Amino acid sequence: EMRHSPRLDGRGNLSEKSVEGLHNTLCGILSAAVDEGYLTHNPAWRCYKPKGKKKERPVADEETVKKLITAFEGQSMKYETYFKLVLATGLRRGEACGLKWSDINWRKRTIHVQRGVVKLSHQESITKDP
Structure with a gap:
């Protein structure tokens, strides 16, 4: 109704x-x-x-992803790493921004998403559970 x-x-x-x-x-x-x-x-x-x-x-096709990765190489390591991680894993922006080193298991080659970061207009960032 x-x-x-x-x-x-x-x-x-x-x-x-x-x-x-x-x-x-x-x-x-x-x-x-x-x-x-x-x-x-x-x-x-x-x-x-x-x-x-x-x-x-719409999802980027393989050719577009390769172009993006090539464009990021040689740029700021921070942005190159961030965008490669997002492209490789499918993490959302807030999930990627909420990662800590302790969330990565290097032996098992896994990432455990335990928090997300939300930024509202004209306010401080908020970290919360996913």
């Missing part, structure tokens, strides 16, 4: 992102009510159905 509700400014209906955000907010409030013992279950849980499939994001 919310998908067909008009926006307050009168410019069409609510976007899918708005509907999803409203559901998430309501679901969070009702989950807190369950945690506090006011409700036995969350009635909003599982009632939201996305309006179709999410758009697939």
Whole structure:
């Protein structure tokens, strides 16, 4: 029903992102009510159905990745390392920025993501669990 509700400014209906955000907010409030013992279950849980499939994001092909790696070589080691790591692992920006040396197991050649860094406009960076 919310998908067909008009926006307050009168410019069409609510976007899918708005509907999803409203559901998430309501679901969070009702989950807190369950945690506090006011409700036995969350009635909003599982009632939201996305309006179709999410758009697939384009992924760089092998040739583009090779060009990027070549462009980074010889640049600042910090940026070269960062971008090569992101390209090789698929880490998100916040996950890569949250890495510490202790997150790397050199013997097993693995990286364990234990935190992410979020930067909000005009605020300090926040480190949080992924």
